[in-house]
Structures are given as C-alpha cells and as structure tokens.
Amino acid sequence: MNLRFVEAFYWVASLKSISRAAEKLYLTQSAMSSRIATLEEELGILLLDRRDKQFKLTVAGARFLVYAQKLLELQREVKAEMGSGQAMAMSMRIGAIESVLHSWLIPWLEKLRADYPALELELTVETTPILIDQIQRGTLDLVFAVLPASGEGVRTQALPPMDMAFVGHPDLHKKRNYRLDQLAGMELLTFQKGSQPHVTLLDLFRQHRMEPKKVHAISSISAMVQLVQGGFGVAMLPRAAVERLTGFTRLKLLTCDARLQSLPINASYRTDPSSRTVETVVQSAIAFAGGRNNEPKKRPKVNP
Missing domain, CATH: 3.40.190.10 (Periplasmic binding protein-like II)
Structure with missing residues (x-):
C-alpha cells in the first residue's frame, strides 16, 4: 500500500475537501483525486460518498481513517527510529x-x-x-x-x-504620569473595530464613566507608529512591540494610572x-x- 496515497486520504478526510488537501500537499486536484481513486481500487471499497455535493465519508471511509492515522504515525516512528541523524527537514x-x-x-x-x-x-x-x-x-x-x-x-x-501600553511622541507628551481623563481628551489610536484591543479600550473608559474624544481604528502597527510620530495622537500598543520599535524610531511609553487589559x-x-x-x-x-x-x-x- 502506497503511504502517500494513505496520506492523501487522511488530509482529504481531515480537511473535508479534496481541493484543500491538494493545496496542503502541494498537489493538483486531479492528482489528489487520482490518489484517492487508486487507494479505493486497491482496498476494493469506496472511501468517499460522491453522490452528494456536500463532502461525506462512506462508512468504510470513516473506518479506514482510523487505520490511516495509525499507519502514518507508525511511518513517523519508523523514520525516527531508523533515521540517519541528519538535520530534520x-x-x-x-x-x-x-x-x-x-x-x-x-x-x-x-x-x-x-x-x-x-x-x-x-x-x-x-x-x-x-x-x-x-x-x-x-x-x-x-x-x-x-x-x-x-x-x-x-x-x-x-x-x-x-502587556499593553499607551505610547506617544517624546517631544509632545512630556508629562511624567498621565491620568486616564487626560488621555481621554487626546486622539487615541488602536486596532480595528471589533478587535480585542479596540473593545477593551472602550470598556476601560466606560468603566471609569469617561467618553474619549476620538478613538481611531487602525489595522497596522506601522501606520499607528507613523501617525504617533506625526503628532496625530496616542496609540495603545503591545509593550513588547513598542520596546522593540524604539530601536528604530522615537517613541515614548506613557505611564497611566489605569491598568490596561493584556492581549x-x-x-x-x-x-x-x-x-x-x-x-x-x-x-x-x-x-x-x-x-x-x-x-x-x-x-x-x-x-x-
């Protein structure tokens, strides 16, 4: 039994799609279909129910999927046990x-x-x-x-x-500490609407019964950093990203009296x-x- 054909069936069954499995294994759909057909011919059973447009395994296909996984796991163990010690591809x-x-x-x-x-x-x-x-x-x-x-x-x-943090421009945001109400009066930048940072930022102000002046939704960290550099406003970004970016550009982490929810x-x-x-x-x-x-x-x- 050709284990490449078994692998093809395993991914078709797991991804519930011949086209997705073909993409996963870098094959054409026709090549993937051919491998499944050859495996079915060798086993003497139908593995896929082709009567319906919706993907479905036959009863025999569902049973063989268990064996396919075991065969591939055994292949992996044999390769590990009998390997030559070369670097793992x-x-x-x-x-x-x-x-x-x-x-x-x-x-x-x-x-x-x-x-x-x-x-x-x-x-x-x-x-x-x-x-x-x-x-x-x-x-x-x-x-x-x-x-x-x-x-x-x-x-x-x-x-x-x-950890999340507010970040501003060192020439524009010179205070040692900022209160949340002071930040509420500035133009704020965070990720796209509906994202976890966007939602938690709005919730933070609601919890303190504040209404921010403006909250801009920006999908790109690079764009947010450039806007902060241009004096557009204050961004809420991951602290680790800001610390890494400070090696390339001028940014300032702002100390705030409110705790931001982690990402x-x-x-x-x-x-x-x-x-x-x-x-x-x-x-x-x-x-x-x-x-x-x-x-x-x-x-x-x-x-x-």
Missing part, C-alpha cells in the same frame, strides 16, 4: 497577527532557523479572523492569534499574554500523524515567548 506555513510580528516573532524565527537549518518557511501576517479561517481550512500549519481556533484536528495552546495570544495548529514538526515548533515558540515574558521589564524613558 522542516517546511512550515506560519501565520501571525501584527502584534506578534512586531514583538518576538522575528527573533524567534531567527532562533528556530539556527536550531533547524533545514527550515523552509512561509509567513503570513493577517488579522485573527482570517488566520483562524486559514488554519481551519488547512492553508496554514500554525497561527499565532488573539482567539483560539477550533475544529477537527486543530489544537490550541495559550502563550503568555502581551491574549494563542498558538493554534493542525496535528499531523506523519510528523512531529508542528508540535516541535509550537513548543519552541512557547519556550521563547515565555522566556521573553520573564525578562525584567524595561523602564519607560521619562522626560521631565
């Missing part, structure tokens, strides 16, 4: 929100490449809803987003949340019975992000 499709990109993602990827020189990477930067849709569809292997993804074959692990980060990924690559990468990310989270916090620069 790693091909990963990773997605992340901008907050992760501008904080620890780049140094983590540099460490990952140093640990696994055979790493081949596809990186996507998108909003949480898009990333969740892509991991559920199987077009990404691993995503770092605010919300956890769900679905068959998808697992999630929580990473350390990100949750979740690593969602698809399990693969034929490889431990994704789990290895996830554990690397958790260790790296956790280590950075335990580093002493930098004190914000204070202008008199």
